Amino acid sequence: MTKKFWRQGEPYVWATGLSLSLILMLTFLLVYVVMANGIGVFWPNRIALATLKDNSFVLGEIIQENIKPATGQKRLQFKIGNRDLYDLDFKWFNAEDIAAITYPPRAYLLERQEYGNFYGFLNQLELNGLARPDLNDKLEPLEAALKSIEPLQDEITALNSRIAEINQRIETIQRKQARLRHQGKAEDRQTGPLAARDQELQADFTKVVAELNRKKQELLQFEAVFADANGLIKRIPLVEIVRAIQPNTMNIFAKTGYYIERLRELFFAEPRESNTEGGLFPAIFGTIMLIFLMSVLSFPLGVIGGIYLREYAKDGILVRMVRIAVNNLAGIPSIVYGIFGLGFFVYGIGGQIDQLFFAERLPAPTFGTGGILWASLTLGLLTVPVVIVATEEALGAIPPGIREGSQALAATRFQTLTRLLLPMASPGILTGFILAMARAAGEVAPLMITGVVKLAPALPIDSSFPFLHLNRKFMHLGFHIYDIGFQSPNVEAAKPMVYVTTLLLILIVLIMTSTAIYLRNKMRARYSVIDV
Amino acid sequence: MSAINPAIVTIDNPQVEIDNLNLFYGESQALKNVSFGIPQFNVTALIGPSGCGKSTLIRCINRMNDLVDNLRVEGLIKIDGEDINHPSLDVIELRRKVGMVFQKWNPFPKSIYENVIYGLRIAGISNKEVLDATVEKSLQKAALWNEVKDRLHGSAMGLSGGQMQRLCIARTIAVSPEIILMDEPCSALDPRSTAHIEDLIRELQGEYTIIIVTHNMQQAARISDYTAYMYLGELIEYGPTNKLFTMPERKETEDYITGRFG
Ligand SMILES: Nc1ncnc2c1ncn2[C@@H]1O[C@H](COP(=O)(O)OP(=O)(O)O)[C@@H](O)[C@H]1O
Numbered sequence: 135m136t137k138k139f140w141r142q143g144e145p146y147v148w149a150t151g152l153s154l155s156l157i158l159m160l161t162f163l164l165v166y167v168v169m170a171n172g173i174g175v176f177w178p179n180r181i182a183l184a185t186l187k188d189n190s191f192v193l194g195e196i197i198q199e200n201i202k203p204a205t206g207q208k209r210l211q212f213k214i215g216n217r218d219l220y221d222l223d224f225k226w227f228n229a230e231d232i233a234a235i236t237y238p239p240r241a242y243l244l245e246r247q248e249y250g251n252f253y254g255f256l257n258q259l260e261l262n263g264l265a266r267p268d269l270n271d272k273l274e275p276l277e278a279a280l281k282s283i284e285p286l287q288d289e290i291t292a293l294n295s296r297i298a299e300i301n302q303r304i305e306t307i308q309r310k311q312a313r314l315r316h317q318g319k320a321e322d323r324q325t326g327p328l329a330a331r332d333q334e335l336q337a338d339f340t341k342v343v344a345e346l347n348r349k350k351q352e353l354l355q356f357e358a359v360f361a362d363a364n365g366l367i368k369r370i371p372l373v374e375i376v377r378a379i380q381p382n383t384m385n386i387f388a389k390t391g392y393y394i395e396r397l398r399e400l401f402f403a404e405p406r407e408s409n410t411e412g413g414l415f416p417a418i419f420g421t422i423m424l425i426f427l428m429s430v431l432s433f434p435l436g437v438i439g440g441i442y443l444r445e446y447a448k449d450g451i452l453v454r455m456v457r458i459a460v461n462n463l464a465g466i467p468s469i470v471y472g473i474f475g476l477g478f479f480v481y482g483i484g485g486q487i488d489q490l491f492f493a494e495r496l497p498a499p500t501f502g503t504g505g506i507l508w509a510s511l512t513l514g515l516l517t518v519p520v521v522i523v524a525t526e527e528a529l530g531a532i533p534p535g536i537r538e539g540s541q542a543l544a545a546t547r548f549q550t551l552t553r554l555l556l557p558m559a560s561p562g563i564l565t566g567f568i569l570a571m572a573r574a575a576g577e578v579a580p581l582m583i584t585g586v587v588k589l590a591p592a593l594p595i596d597s598s599f600p601f602l603h604l605n606r607k608f609m610h611l612g613f614h615i616y617d618i619g620f621q622s623p624n625v626e627a628a629k630p631m632v633y634v635t636t637l638l639l640i641l642i643v644l645i646m647t648s649t650a651i652y653l654r655n656k657m658r659a660r661y662s663v664i665d666v
Numbered sequence: 667m668s669a670i671n672p673a674i675v676t677i678d679n680p681q682v683e684i685d686n687l688n689l690f691y692g693e694s695q696a697l698k699n700v701s702f703g704i705p706q707f708n709v710t711a712l713i714g715p716s717g718c719g720k721s722t723l724i725r726c727i728n729r730m731n732d733l734v735d736n737l738r739v740e741g742l743i744k745i746d747g748e749d750i751n752h753p754s755l756d757v758i759e760l761r762r763k764v765g766m767v768f769q770k771w772n773p774f775p776k777s778i779y780e781n782v783i784y785g786l787r788i789a790g791i792s793n794k795e796v797l798d799a800t801v802e803k804s805l806q807k808a809a810l811w812n813e814v815k816d817r818l819h820g821s822a823m824g825l826s827g828g829q830m831q832r833l834c835i836a837r838t839i840a841v842s843p844e845i846i847l848m849d850e851p852c853s854a855l856d857p858r859s860t861a862h863i864e865d866l867i868r869e870l871q872g873e874y875t876i877i878i879v880t881h882n883m884q885q886a887a888r889i890s891d892y893t894a895y896m897y898l899g900e901l902i903e904y905g906p907t908n909k910l911f912t913m914p915e916r917k918e919t920e921d922y923i924t925g926r927f928g
């Protein structure tokens with residue numbers, strides 16, 4: 135009986151099922167943790183006002199409550215914000231010290247440009263020095279006040295872009311001068327036409343900056359006077375306020391609206407507060423562009439390499455060694471690729487390019503420093519072996535009768551390859567490529583030394599000539615996670631953003647691989663062979 | 667020509683002339699001194715026990731063996747008087763003239779229509795009328811037209827085995843070859859489909875020179891004009907089919923066709 139039981143192999147079937155479910159469970163746990171923590175980040179919590187037994191007050195969001203293991207007492211964690219007043223955003227309170235908790239409708243949550251959230255009550259508005267006691271405890275007055283400074287803010291934005299433009303012109307002139315100097319044809323520093331133009335621009339620059347400072351000063355005159363839970367007064371310039379809400383008065387629709395607004399900001403705005411607040415647009419853009427560039431560079435290379443190995447290379451000791459090497463390339467730690475990329479692409483090729491084409495800018499490097507091109511080439515190096523192996527396997531899996539049939543119909547090997555073999559192999563090639571792409575999308579280590587930065591001053595694509603700036607540094611979601619999760623000054627405050635970023639990265643990888651899988655399935659349906 | 671051998675008839679004006687053909691897969695010799703001529707517009711069958719070199723021989727005629735590594739050929743094969751292994755000969759031209767149908771049907775994962783005109787597309791023909799006409803003519807010749815005319819643009823993968831094999835024949839006919847090689851085209855088919863293909867071969871006879879490999883002696887007797895019996899890489903006997911099956915010259919041939927062969 136037992137013998138038969140073992141012979142039938144039931145336990146082995148169970149073992150395979152068990153190991154699969156284990157893997158699935160771990161994956162689901164990971165996704166669950168990220169989702170559970172990431173999805174709710176932008177949902178506005180109620181603001182609690184706790185009256186402590188010593189008659190002081192605490193205002194903030196209740197983040198979690200648990201039992202302190204050491205004493206067995208129940209305790210609550212508050213996000214109290216107001217970092218400029220209290221230094222700490224988060225604080226624990228013992229439940230027994232709290233006399234009462236209420237949710238005052240007048241409580242404000244301000245998102246600020248600096249110092250994180252502010253929790254408090256609005257005392258009054260002072261617009262351009264005028265106190266406005268009439269605008270008190272309603273949301274609309276503050277909203278109206280925030281709206282009233284928009285024209286001024288627009289002016290400042292315009293001035294800022296004007297400064298950027300002047301800066302760029304000055305830079306162009308200086309580059310021209312540097313080139314002339316480099317060629318030994320420098321014009322007179324005082325009288326040449328370039329120098330004259332330069333001086334003109336410098337004067338312009340000073341004027342615009344003065345104007346800008348005046349406007350900024352003016353803007354600072356618009357203030358809101360807030361009080362914290364214990365009546366401590368805090369004057370906050372309206373420009374500092376990114377968003378102001380009274381969560382305790384918001385209904386579900388208002389909250390949904392707020393949530394959507396925050397999502398929009400996440401996708402389309404620049405980061406603030408050393409990346410722990412604001413949007414992720416540059417990082418999303420950087421990640422997608424990196425993977426796109428990487429694909430464009432590595433996919434054709436890998437496919438061509440695989441074709442050569444399978445179809446044209448004569449099977450011998452050399453080819454076999456190449457094959458082993460290619461198979462093992464995928465096992466090299468990615469940081470090693472990063473180091474190679476730094477040495478070969480950045481210093482080697484980039485350095486040469488600088489010598490040849492951008493000599494006048496030296497010693498400031500142009501291509502001789504990390505940038506999105508070098509990072510994507512490095513990632514490409516990482517994915518090429520996978521694509522080669524996938525191409526080889528896919529070509530090898532095509533029944534030999536197809537090749538013979540085609541060649542018997544007077545097709546050349548190349549015609550057979552392009553008309554039959556490649557289309558038929560494409561699902562397999564794409565599968566390999568999907569795996570490679572997913573891996574590359576999550577890589578951070580090699581990027582850290584080949585061009586990723588915490589905060590990139592400009593996107594790799596913009597409106598200034600030549601529009602595509604492959605030498606520029608870039609931001610990346612994976613690096614963003616590492617950076618705000620482990621390198622930011624205020625790790626606790628950054629935690630929600632870590633989850634959100636992770637969720638976003640997983641989402642992007644999911645979207646890209648799903649697209650590829652969809653494509654592959656279409657190909658597969660089209661080119662499958664019935665093997666009788 | 668080799669020395670006169672009563673078991674191997676001499677063909678006047680053969681279209682395919684094989685002269686002292688020796689073929690080696692690495693060290694092992696698969697064909698030994700094979701010499702005979704194949705007449706035009708006839709069906710010639712190659713029979714013999716499996717492993718005797720039938721496929722190897724037939725694949726020499728359109729140089730399909732070029733794809734095999736470590737293969738060495740000695741001797742001459744001439745088609746219409748031209749040495750097909752001559753360095754100046756274009757193998758693509760040769761294969762246009764000599765079509766081939768394989769033991770295992772191998773339609774491409776494309777539509778029926780595209781399968782038939784694959785050879786024409788390869789040759790750079792894209793005139794829609796020419797293509798349409800070729801598809802109809804070829805499928806009709808391959809006795810498949812009536813079954814597939816309503817789903818020409820459907821996938822060839824939905825056909826039955828016998829239909830697929832006829833599609834492969836249609837695809838071969840479409841490029842207007844002069845010679846058609848068939849390597850056991852029925853060995854994987856049921857009797858009904860086999861009968862279908864045999865009928866088809868009889869139809870094609872007189873228009874094409876057909877060389878067919880078969881392990882089925884009844885089939886060879888039914889459809890061929892000439893038969894060659896091979897054993898262990900050697901050509902034992904070759905002559906008109908009815909003579910070979912009724913009055914074989916050689917004892918080995920007789921043993922084989924009467925089934926006394928081990
Ligand atoms: N690609 C090859 N490499 C080495 N030996 C082969 C190859 N193809 C066929 N042979 C050998 O050549 C001999 C003849 O094979 P084949 O022509 O396929 O026989 P048949 O078609 O008559 O059954 C066999 O002994 C077979 O093992």
Ligand SMILES: [Mg+2]
Binds near residue numbers: 720721722849
């Ligand atoms: Mg055979």
